[in-house]
Amino acid sequence: MKDDTKLAAAGRPHHRPAHPVNPPVERASTYLFPTYDDYLEGAKSITYGRLGTPTHRALEEAVTALEGGFETRLAPSGLQACNAAILAFVATGDHILMTDAAYDPTRKFCEKFLKRFGVETTFYDPLASKEEVAALMRPNTKVVFAESPGSLTFEVQDLPMLAEAAHAGGAKLVADNTWSGGYYCKPIELGADVSIQAGTKYLAGHADCLIGTITSADEQTAKKIYYALLQLGSNVSADDAYLTLRGMRTLSTRLSRHQESTEELIKFFKKRDEIDRILHPALKSCPGHAIWKRDFSGASGLFGVVMKPAPLPALKAFFNALKLFGMGFSWGGFESLCLHVRPEQYRTATEWREEGHVLRIHAGLEDIDDLKADLERAFAAMHAALK
Template sequence: MKDDTKLIAAGRPHPRHAHPVNTPVERASTILFPTYDDYLEGVKTINYGRLGTSTHRALEEAITALEGGFETRLAPSGLQACTAAILSFVGAGDHVLMTDAAYDPTRKFCENFLKRFNVDTTFYEPTATGEEISALMRPNTKVVFVESPGSLTFEVQDIKAISAAAHEGGAVVIADNTWSGGYFCKPIALGADVSIQAGTKYLAGHADCLIGSITSANEQAAKKIYYGLLQLGSNVSADDAYLTLRGMRTLGPRLRRHEESALDLVKWLSKRSEVASVIHPALKTCPGHTVWKQDFTGASGLFAAVLKPVPLAGLKAFFNALKLFGIGFSWGGFESLCVEVRPEKYRTVTPWKAEGPVIRFHAGLEDTDDLKNDLVNAFTAMGQAVK
């Protein structure tokens, strides 16, 4: 089946003589077993609320189908999907290779939390080749983490080459696949052992819930993730699982529209005199563009523009004049957003050298003529503020 069919057919209620189209919200702490035999059977599947009900199982089934994996487990946020996945594979004395373009809280988890447990992290250049990764591997390297493209600076990573190098050295590859929504990129097919998503973004798609998914490529990885989450005591609300599965039904058409609108805005912004450069994986100038062409079937709605240097008063006027673009973190909902980001504050291996401010845009589902008008007003206000 193609993705668009899987997104509709997977994780639906199991056949009964009549049933609703969507798997209903099933909230529970206690699960009751009618008989001792049912109890023995239930212990293997659904047995205690914290481990999920049929609502969670349905969502997991749908994400597994989309990602092309062996099994999916849910986490209460995208960040916990990242941290729990890493924790499931490391112990004291181990070493992690982490992309320098990682989502900042994932990075901080390594720098602060893992360090306290004597797990060392080396950050690596996001466009590293397989050989470069091999050179950084240590005998105790257990995890190579990729985020492709990086969600602030959009370098596309060679997951295939990185996976080969990691496996050669005995490490697993965990990929943050949030940007592609699991629709435009399949890290597991490229060699990753685990593909995680902040389902908060495109899977849920309506900016109203937080959730994470961890999809394992094989049974071995799935067992580690299962026990990792179990022992951390993770739980996801059935309502959020329901909302996410509901959102997934329209993932394909939404993502194609986000893609189209983002590309339209990229083209338009590239011609503005206020803009120094635009960073989007579909542009030849984007680091890793050739990998994107090879490994992705499309692009989502998140990208960045580097403005020419502008005084703070101008930047403030720009943001304050916006009516349609919301100023906010997170992304992947139906609405357009923009926010100033500061890659120079985070990176250590590949210093960020752009002179002007970096604005990260999320192209929502509004008409792009209206979005461009909103930006024209904002650029005009910026110009007036610094005249």
């Protein structure tokens, strides 16, 4: 079954003769068992609201089908999905090998929070070779963490190589798959043990809920993920699970539009004298482009541009003139976004040498001509501020 059909069919209720197309929102804390035998058998089914309702199960089923894994569990945010997936495999005295291009809050969780409990983290170049990764592995390395493309700078990582290196050292490969929406890349097929998404982004797709997904490749891994989430007391509202599943029904259609608009915006930026470099995996100039061509079936709507050096007042004028591109955190919704980011603040294993301001851009679903006009207006304001 192809992904578009999975997105339309997965997680739909078929347990009664007449049923709704989408599972309804089932909100509950307490579930009642009709008999004592049912109570004893409860662990095999729905038992308690925090452990999931049929609404949650429907979403988990759909994400598992999309990711091609054994089982999916939900977390209340993408960040907790990352953190719980790491916690599932480490203890005092263990070591984590993490890409230097990881999402900064995940970095902080490892290098500051987990450090308090005797867990050490080493950051590696996202473009490191097999030999370089192997040299960083230790006998106590339990997790190799990848994010492909990298946060803010969009380097594409070689997941099959990382999986081989991790497994050779007895570690798990945990991959953040948010950028692809689980549609354009399949980390588990490429050897990852765990594939994570901030479902807040493309899965939900409408900028109105927070959720994370953790998909395991096998039963043993899934049990450890479930235990970690259980001990953390993680809970996702049934409403957010419903919104995410509903969003998934249109995932491929939305991603196609995001990709088309991104291609047009890249053409636009290539013609602008203010832009020095474009950061997008589909471009030959992007680090890891050949890996992207091998492992991805498409590109989403998030990318970066490096501006030629300009004073801060000019940058402020640029942002203040934008009307359609919003200035805000997160991405993956229907709205276009533009944010000033600073990769140099978050690197330790590599060095960011670009002198110009870096803009992280998400191409939304607005008309592309209107988006270009919005950027034209912003660049005009930028030049006016330089006079």
